[in-house]
Structure formats: C-alpha cells, structure tokens
Amino acid sequence: MPDQRPSPEELLRRVEAEERQASRGRLKIFLGYASRVGKSFRMLDEGRRRKQRGQDVVIGFIQSKVEPEVQCLVGTLEVIPGLRLRSDGTEVEVLDVIAILKRHPQVCLVDELARDNPPGSRNPKRWQDVQELLGAGITVVTAVNLQHIAERQDAIERITGKRAQQTVPEAFIRSADEIVIVDAPPEDLHQREPGSAADTRRLSELRELALLMAAEVVDAQLHQCLQLQGVEVFLGSQERILVCITPRSNARRMLESGRRNAERFHCGFLAVYVRQAGLPPADEELVEKYLALARESGAEVHILEAADSAQAILDFARAHAVTQLFVGHSLNSRWREMLFGNPLDQMIRAADAMDVRIFPHPASS
Amino acid sequence: MTPPAAPARGRFEIFLGYAAGVGKTYQMLEAGQELRRKGVDAVIGYFEPHGRKDTISRTEGLEVVPRRKLEYRGTIFEEMDTDVILRRKPEVCLVDELAHTNVPGSERSKRWQDVHVLLDAGISVITSLNIQHLESLNDQIWQMTGVRVRETIPDWVVDQADEIVVVDVTPRALRHRLERGVIYSREKADKALENFFTEQNLSALREIAMRHAAHEIEEKLSAQDDLAPADGAALSPVPASPPRRKECILICIDERPASIVLIRRGRRVADYLRAECLAIYVSPDAALAGLSPEDREAVERHLGFARNLRIRTEIVEGLDLAAGVVQFAHEHGVTQVFMGRSVSRNWKQRLHGTTLERVVRLARDVEITIVAERRR
Numbered sequence A: 001m002p003d004q005r006p007s008p009e010e011l012l013r014r015v016e017a018e019e020r021q022a023s024r025g026r027l028k029i030f031l032g033y034a035s036r037v038g039k040s041f042r043m044l045d046e047g048r049r050r051k052q053r054g055q056d057v058v059i060g061f062i063q064s065k066v067e068p069e070v071q072c073l074v075g076t077l078e079v080i081p082g083l084r085l086r087s088d089g090t091e092v093e094v095l096d097v098i099a100i101l102k103r104h105p106q107v108c109l110v111d112e113l114a115r116d117n118p119p120g121s122r123n124p125k126r127w128q129d130v131q132e133l134l135g136a137g138i139t140v141v142t143a144v145n146l147q148h149i150a151e152r153q154d155a156i157e158r159i160t161g162k163r164a165q166q167t168v169p170e171a172f173i174r175s176a177d178e179i180v181i182v183d184a185p186p187e188d189l190h191q192r193e194p195g196s197a198a199d200t201r202r203l204s205e206l207r208e209l210a211l212l213m214a215a216e217v218v219d220a221q222l223h224q225c226l227q228l229q230g231v232e233v234f235l236g237s238q239e240r241i242l243v244c245i246t247p248r249s250n251a252r253r254m255l256e257s258g259r260r261n262a263e264r265f266h267c268g269f270l271a272v273y274v275r276q277a278g279l280p281p282a283d284e285e286l287v288e289k290y291l292a293l294a295r296e297s298g299a300e301v302h303i304l305e306a307a308d309s310a311q312a313i314l315d316f317a318r319a320h321a322v323t324q325l326f327v328g329h330s331l332n333s334r335w336r337e338m339l340f341g342n343p344l345d346q347m348i349r350a351a352d353a354m355d356v357r358i359f360p361h362p363a364s365s
Numbered sequence B: 001m002t003p004p005a006a007p008a009r010g011r012f013e014i015f016l017g018y019a020a021g022v023g024k025t026y027q028m029l030e031a032g033q034e035l036r037r038k039g040v041d042a043v044i045g046y047f048e049p050h051g052r053k054d055t056i057s058r059t060e061g062l063e064v065v066p067r068r069k070l071e072y073r074g075t076i077f078e079e080m081d082t083d084v085i086l087r088r089k090p091e092v093c094l095v096d097e098l099a100h101t102n103v104p105g106s107e108r109s110k111r112w113q114d115v116h117v118l119l120d121a122g123i124s125v126i127t128s129l130n131i132q133h134l135e136s137l138n139d140q141i142w143q144m145t146g147v148r149v150r151e152t153i154p155d156w157v158v159d160q161a162d163e164i165v166v167v168d169v170t171p172r173a174l175r176h177r178l179e180r181g182v183i184y185s186r187e188k189a190d191k192a193l194e195n196f197f198t199e200q201n202l203s204a205l206r207e208i209a210m211r212h213a214a215h216e217i218e219e220k221l222s223a224q225d226d227l228a229p230a231d232g233a234a235l236s237p238v239p240a241s242p243p244r245r246k247e248c249i250l251i252c253i254d255e256r257p258a259s260i261v262l263i264r265r266g267r268r269v270a271d272y273l274r275a276e277c278l279a280i281y282v283s284p285d286a287a288l289a290g291l292s293p294e295d296r297e298a299v300e301r302h303l304g305f306a307r308n309l310r311i312r313t314e315i316v317e318g319l320d321l322a323a324g325v326v327q328f329a330h331e332h333g334v335t336q337v338f339m340g341r342s343v344s345r346n347w348k349q350r351l352h353g354t355t356l357e358r359v360v361r362l363a364r365d366v367e368i369t370i371v372a373e374r375r376r
Helices: A008-023 A039-052 A068-074 A097-103 A126-135 A150-160 A170-174 A197-229 A251-265 A281-296 A309-319 A335-340 A344-350 B024-037 B053-057 B082-088 B111-120 B135-145 B155-159 B171-179 B186-194 B199-227 B229-235 B258-273 B293-308 B321-331 B347-352 B355-363
Strands: A027-032 A057-061 A083-087 A090-094 A107-110 A139-145 A178-182 A240-244 A268-274 A300-304 A324-328 A355-359 B012-017 B042-046 B068-072 B075-079 B092-095 B124-130 B163-166 B248-252 B276-283 B312-317 B336-339 B367-370
Touching: A027 A039, A027 A197, A039 A057, A039 A068, A039 A107, A039 A139, A039 A178, A057 A097, A097 A126, A107 A126, A126 A139, A150 A170, A150 A197, A170 A197, A178 A197, A197 B199, A240 A251, A240 A309, A251 A268, A251 A281, A251 A324, A251 A355, A251 B258, A268 A281, A268 A309, A281 A300, A300 A309, A309 A344, A324 A344, A344 A355, B012 B024, B012 B199, B024 B042, B024 B053, B024 B092, B024 B124, B042 B082, B082 B111, B092 B111, B111 B124, B135 B199, B135 B258, B155 B199, B155 B258, B163 B199, B171 B186, B171 B199, B248 B258, B248 B321, B258 B276, B258 B293, B258 B336, B276 B293, B276 B321, B293 B312, B312 B321, B321 B336, B321 B355, B336 B355, B355 B367
Parallel strands: A027 A139, A027 A178, A057 A107, A107 A139, A240 A268, A240 A324, A268 A300, A324 A355, B012 B124, B012 B163, B042 B092, B092 B124, B248 B276, B248 B336, B276 B312, B336 B367
Antiparallel strands: A083 A090, A355 B367, B068 B075
16 A cells, blocks of 8 residues: 655645635636526626625626527626727627725626736636635636637537637636536427427537546546545546556457447546566567557556556556456466466456456467 | 338437436427328327426327236336327338336337337437436436436437437526426426536536437447548548557456446447447356355346346356456457456455456456446
8 A cells, every 4th residue: 555644744734725715705607508508697797696695796707699599588687887998890898807806896707717817907708807806715606618619629619619818727727716517308309499400519529528537537636635634535536547558468459448448438448567677689679669558549558567467557557546447358377377376366356446448468379 | 022122211210318308208299290291200209298288289280009018016107008109100200208207018028119119110310318217327327316217228228220310408507497397397397407407417417418419429420431431531520540459348347236227337338339249147057056045146137237238248257256257258359358446355356356356466468447436
C-alpha cells in the first residue's frame, strides 16, 4: 500500500486553498447543450428561490429578449442595469462591474457567460468580470452553452460545422463550485418550427457531449473531495481500463481492444509497463514498439520501476481507480508458471476489486 | 376476418434522477401541465405526493385517475389502476416511480409491466426513475453506498424509452433540501444525510446517471445509423471504423450467489460493447438431476434471472466444465467468457488445474474476464 498521508507542503497548500475559497464567492454554472434548453430559466428560478430564503440576490445581466416565463422571473428580482457601449456601430450591453461591486449583493445572476466585451471595457471577457465579482466575495450563478467552451470547439465543429466566435475557457468552467446540467429533449427545442432529422441528430450529439463533459467535471470534483478527506474509497463511478504491457503479451490486440472499450465507455485508458532488468535486446525493442503503439492508441502510458511487478501493477491500478485490468498470457511450454505461478496468478488473485481480462497470445493458437 | 390492427405503441419518456428529491416528479408533472396547455389529453395515472407542497401544487388542473385499493395481510395498499386508465384511454399518462414493485395480489408484479400494457394500448407514458434502480448497477451501488436496492428494473426496459431526460441538481442543493425537510421528515432526513445522501455517494450516483443518459443517446444515434447508413455516415462525428467481428459475451453460471454479480456485470459490459450476450450452465445431464435440490433451485434461479435481463440461456451437457465452456464458446462465436473466481483447490484441481486455468489453456483466441468481487 503506498503512503497516502499528505506531506506538510500538501497540507499547507490545502489550508491556503481553503482560505482562498472561504473569502471568495461561490460559482455555480448551469450548463446546457444548446440555446433554448432552459438555462436562463433555471438560473433565474434559483435566484428567486434564494431570495425567498432571505438571500440578497440581484441580476447582473439578462438577455433583453426572453421567453414570457423567464420575463416573469426577471420581474421578481432587482436588476443592476448593464453599461451600454457602442462597438462597430451596434450597441452592446456589458456587465456594470463597478456598480455591482458597489451594491455588493450576496448573489449575482449573470446570463450568457461566454460573451466578449467590446474593446475598451474593463475586462475583455465576461467570465473575467465574473472572476472579479467572485474575488470580491459575491456568489455568482451563471448560465453557459456547451457550444461556447473554448477547448470543445473541434468537437463542436465536427457536429455543427461551426466554431463559436466567443468562448470561455474550460478551466474556468471546471473551477466552478457547482455545475448543473440542464437537459431537455431536442424536440422541445424546435417547438415552433419542427426541426429536420439532421437538426435533431446534431442536437442529440451535442447533448451527449454536454452530459459526458458534466460527468467528467463531477468525476474530477468527486476525486478531489475524496482526496481532501484523505479517504481511499473505490467508487467505480467511471470505468478505467489498464493494459499491462510485457514483451510476451499480445499487446497489439490488448491495446486495440482497450481503445475500443474506452471509446464505448467514454472512460480513462491507461497502459503500464514494469521495467525488467536483463531483458534480451529483441524484447527491449518489442516493448518500445508496444509503448509507442499504446501512445498512438490514446493510452496514458506509465513506466514503473519495481522489483515485484505484479504488486507494482496492482498498487498502480488501485491508485488510479482502475475497473478493468487487461493482461496477456502465453501458452508456451512454461504457460503454467507464466500464468499461475508468479506474477499473473498472484495478480488475478489479488486484483479482486477489478475485472481482469486475460488475452491469449497468438503463439498459442 | 382480419383482427383489428394493434394501435401504434405509445411514446415512452423517462425523467431520470440520481436520488430522491432531485425533482423528477416535479418535472414529470410540469411536462404534463405543458401538454395540457397545448390541449393534449394528459392524466395522472399514479403520483407519489410524499407530502411535498411544491410538487403537489403542480398537479392542479390535471385529472387524476383514482387508484386501486388492495388488501394484503390486513393492510390496504394503493396501486395504479391500469384497467381504469385503459378504459379512460388518455393520450398521455403520467406514472411516477417506474421501478415500483406492486403489492402481492396485483395483476402484474412490477409497475413497468403496467406501463408496458399502457404503451401497447397506444397510450404515451411519462414516468420517473432513479438511476440506482437499474438492475445492472445493483452490485456497484451496493458497494458504493452500502445500500442494496431491492426494487430493480431490467436495463432493456429503460433502453426502450424514446426519450430519457436527466433531472439534475447539485448534491449540495439536494442536501440543503433534505436539511430543510423538503424531501423527508426531520428524523428520516438526518439518517439519510449520514448514510445514503453523503456528498460522495450523491456525486458518484450523479456521474453514473449522466454517463448512462449519454450512453442511451449514443445507442439511439447508432441505431439510426444502422437504419440509414448512407445518411448517418456523413453526419457521424467519428470516422467509421473498419467492420469487425461482432463481440459476443458468454457468462458461465453456477449455483453460487456470485453468479448474479457475474450476470449483471456481463449484461452491462455487453450493452456498452453492443455485444450479444449468452449464459450457460454446464451439467452432466440436462435435467440437473445430479444437483442437490438447493443447488438445482439456485441454478434455475440464476438462469431465470439472466433471461429476465434478456440474456439467452442454455444448459450445456458435459462432464467437464472447462471443456464444455470452451466448446460452446467456439461453436457460438464467443469473443469473451465471463467467469467468477475459482474457489478452493481440491486434489483434483491440484492435479489438473482449476477450471479457470483449464479454460484459459483451452480457449485459444477467446478472451476470459474474471469479474471483480463486490465487497464492503
């Protein structure tokens, strides 16, 4: 079992992080996969409920054109009017950061997180305005469309054929204390004019992407929370595949299968090799080839130094919350020792918290 | 004379949540209200108020079909009255808590079976479900939370939904709701906060619900591709991979309780890999005469459990377990065998190797998966 106790530096870092967090406002994001899924409604409804519970809530920004039920909610809350700036001949409304800081509410609602501010504004991007509010201890509840997340633009373009002009960095989204997915069937989005099958398909793909992204954020937060508590529990809420590479395994097949499985499960994909001393040059070469193949297949490759390779792999697998361990076996004359003596036999017996998938070696068939 | 054509099957929509109190029922009722405003004939077939004021207010104006009262062991239970709904024949029926088990003496043992009757009669159903009721997740949920969920629903029932909508709130907001007594009574809420509703449990369940909903969307898109390959290929975000052999998973069942874990996990992996799924028991005789009554009952129960999850089952006659498994695998194009861990090594195994060793030796190009043990 590796030492799980945090170092003094780590503890200090945590205390500092906590202190920073305590004086900062909380950031809560409603994430939708398209416009009209109801992000603004959910955001404002949260504002209404907070106000009912006695919190001091204001609206920092809301679109001027909203649905009637959203307008209803807007009417119940105090609005801090935005600044109107002229940019390229059109009037643009931006967050009045100074007015909000002066008013200093407990909670500020900010719609359309991914907007750019016109040149000459206090900050170039709205998310930077929000960061300022958070720094001043104001809690911000905001809404963003998946299609405006900077790092997702390649995927978005593959689906919609378009890239967003105005974006927000994913790191900012991930820094949120809370993220909520706003889901709705694609049909609900084109109520007025029924969309084509291709539209519906595109929306479904975006929807899947949004759900998976939210799941990733939840997973990251979950592991952070577990780490902070110093507890080592295995939840297995996300699948993780680990391929064990040795010169004698059918690495090509294992990696191909690992990649395909990772694609289907949308899960983590790792490959590990425990360095062995005194390996013949031909085997060394094979291992190098397999490791390169692993990287090409999209696996996160780790090389371990350890005397007891089975134990090293198991410790690694546990530390990385692996749910599926892929191992090879060879049915040559020494098959019994290879598989059921050390180290594979030991590994299968000890790896009882994960699935172990044994791959046959071509030489055996 | 030709029989009258069966009505088109109703539309099936599920509001999926990750725990009690996330707002599934509320959203289901809200959807009903929206339909009513549009002039659709929507009724409430079953709704569990749980004494939540906000939720109850959302039923206003919606017709509620009276429930059926049943006596069981001296207590009166209320269930959805499927017959009355069929006679009333609304366009859309709202049915809360899809995973509910009906009281003994009901016509059907599970509410989802009642829902199927409504759908078959052409009535659209909007329903609510929590992720932990999914059969294939049962062991994982138990391992995570310590709670063995008793009311489960086979995954294929959920797969059949035309639409699954995620109802999301953050675990923090949900815990606040509990603390404020919105979800349960004070005393029950305190217990829940300490046990099931911990931040980590809720986060893990939430992640699983999101991933499952994403998976269902992907499966629907893929099914569309299969129907219209030419059209779908142009739109698909991932370049088409070369055609490959379809995966086929074979689950080896025996009389041990761990077989259930094996079946659930095999089903889940098969669903994700779009693989076929089979389960066998190898026996010297098809009648299972050589087994003790308890073991025979257990094997039959496990095979029945697999069939409930739409896994094809077979009893394979053979004296040698390993040889029987491998022969069946080779004859049926199996790519992956799911097995439990081998138990104690007796003298025979010391001589010939455990079943697992022998399967591995004989299997050649078939992969063998030894399924994780679920423990707490």
